[in-house]
Amino acid sequence: MANTVIGSSIVIDGEILGEEDLTIEGTVKGKIILKENLFVEQSGVVEADIETQTVTINGQVTGNISASDKVEIRSDGRMVGDIKAPRIIIADGAVFKGNVDMDV
């Protein structure tokens, strides 16, 4: 399975476009557009607007998310921004501040 991994000491300032899964353990600032799944790991810091199929957040995200399938914020996750997705899961312990729109 082809997969992109951004390591913990990597900082990307720009945009990421992809048609495969993306796992972020480092820092990304800018814009992320994927056709598959985005995983923000615990050490990951994302300051970007995200457009993807699903998002799973274990780290830190600041920005707006527009997902065509699902957005999940796990217990270690912290998010500030708006979420627009048909399905949303916010686990116990997660921190979230923003608007939620499930009417896609």
Added chain:
Amino acid sequence: MNNAFETIVGEQTTIRGNLQGDEDLTIRGRVEGTITLSKTLMVETGGIVLADMDVKNAVVSGVVVGNIRASEVVQINEDGRMVGDITAPRVIIVAGASFKGNVDMGDIDRARPEPPRMETTERPRSTFSSRPTPASPAPARPAPARTRERAAPPARKEPERTSRSTRASKPASKPAKAAPKPPPKPKPRRSAPKPPSVAKGKKKVRKKK
């Protein structure tokens, strides 16, 4: 989930922007912008990089368009194609690789553009000495020529008189009279580069006013 010991940009991923990191980076997709790493960059077959890179090592098996600056080694493998400049102490280009650009390994001494400049500055000095001789018989060269051109008629007369009387008196008289005149001396240096092409006639025309 994956081998998270290094960063991998997958085949179907495009990154545009600036990338910085302290770990190895493997590119199988597309990266445009700039890459700064303190470790090894590997562009695998199928990877396309349009970026300027500042890394420790670079191993290119894909397509790279951009300049690579490495502190250790740059290697272009058989499948690798690169257009751009390489600046690194060690460079390896394997048989079958394609490369177009400049290679700078930094150890070679250079000796080119500086010497000609020195020569041009020296030339005017020689013309300088030759210039005043036809203009006036005075042995002191830069001073009499300068005074002439600047002060117009009154200046001309003074040096001539002193020259007729004694050559030795000239330097003594001149400093007293030419209190404001010393500044002209640096001028020759500025205009130094010009004389060779300009020749002598032009200067006179300028300052006649």
